[in-house]
Amino acid sequence: MVMMGEAAIRPVLRLKNVGVTYPGGVVALRAANIEFHKGEFAVLLGLSGAGKSTLLRSLNLLVRPTTGTVSAPDLGALTQSRVLRQHRRRTALVFQHHQLIERHTALANVLTGRLGYHSTLRSFLPLPRADIELALHCLRRVGLADKALSRVDQLSGGQKQRVGIARALAQQPTMILADEPVASLDPATSEKVLTLLRDICREDGITAVVSLHQLEYAQRFADRIVGIANTRIVFDGTPGDLSSTKLAEIYAGHLGAPATPKSFERPAHTPASLKPEMEMV
Numbered sequence: 524m525v526m527m528g529e530a531a532i533r534p535v536l537r538l539k540n541v542g543v544t545y546p547g548g549v550v551a552l553r554a555a556n557i558e559f560h561k562g563e564f565a566v567l568l569g570l571s572g573a574g575k576s577t578l579l580r581s582l583n584l585l586v587r588p589t590t591g592t593v594s595a596p597d598l599g600a601l602t603q604s605r606v607l608r609q610h611r612r613r614t615a616l617v618f619q620h621h622q623l624i625e626r627h628t629a630l631a632n633v634l635t636g637r638l639g640y641h642s643t644l645r646s647f648l649p650l651p652r653a654d655i656e657l658a659l660h661c662l663r664r665v666g667l668a669d670k671a672l673s674r675v676d677q678l679s680g681g682q683k684q685r686v687g688i689a690r691a692l693a694q695q696p697t698m699i700l701a702d703e704p705v706a707s708l709d710p711a712t713s714e715k716v717l718t719l720l721r722d723i724c725r726e727d728g729i730t731a732v733v734s735l736h737q738l739e740y741a742q743r744f745a746d747r748i749v750g751i752a753n754t755r756i757v758f759d760g761t762p763g764d765l766s767s768t769k770l771a772e773i774y775a776g777h778l779g780a781p782a783t784p785k786s787f788e789r790p791a792h793t794p795a796s797l798k799p800e801m802e803m804v
């Protein structure tokens with residue numbers, strides 16, 4: 524444990540030389556060495572295609588590193604499936620396109636956050652009353668108690684993302700990974716959603732790692748900014764430490780070329796994105 528002033532900085536996840544090359548040879552992340560700490564709100568900042576999502580997804584091995592190791596101080600390297608299951612149970616995900624089941628109620632969606640706590644067989648039965656109470660409590664925390672029985676397809680984009688946050692909370696996580704959680708929302712709604720996420724994480728001491736491409740939000744909400752450019756971590760510090768030179772590097776894009784639009788956009792409903800959650804059961 525490192526002591527900085529009064530505060531103890533406790534590592535909760537450590538990446539050592541993590542590199543990712545996708546099938547087909549696309550190098551998406553190079554030799555990432557980084558630790559995340561208990562209770563911090565860390566923003567991965569970079570252009571589309573920089574490697575943010577790949578880094579974020581390697582934190583719970585949704586993307587398997589081609590090189591290097593991901594480890595948690597209390598679990599060791601996340602290699603064995605039992606250890607990985609434990610890690611995934613306490614690591615919740617929030618997606619850009621929320622990945623909710625639209626025809627189900629908000630409550631039913633939030634309850635899926637509990638599946639990792641039950642056996643596959645048990646999850647076919649009605650979930651225990653304690654789970655339902657917890658799910659309702661999570662909906663209350665995101666201000667949607669009155670929408671518990673509304674179908675998700677009747678909710679606004681911001682409300683859907685708040686249900687996504689409630690589902691993450693129902694998992695009682697120690698860490699939340701949020702992949703561009705506000706990229707599909709208007710500015711006013713984005714601010715509300717990020718404020719909610721940051722405040723809840725702060726209250727509960729949850730470590731948040733959030734990928735964003737908007738500097739303004741990173742500067743406003745992050746305790747720590749991890750700048751990524753062209754598949755490498757090029758900055759790691761507080762928003763106040765981010766110099767204009769570093770900013771130019773983060774936003775310079777590939778080999779100094781101007782920013783290009785995202786060349787690879789994940790489909791809104793990638794079944795694979797849900798799969799690891801289902802693997803937990």
Ligand code: ADP
Nearest residue numbers: 545549551570571572573574575576577578787
């Ligand atoms: P960001 O989240 O910063 O937009 P990504 O991590 O999604 O960046 O992408 C980094 C690089 O990896 C990009 O060149 C992207 O096109 C590529 N990439 C991402 N996912 C895949 C995939 N499943 N298969 C092949 N290439 C991918």
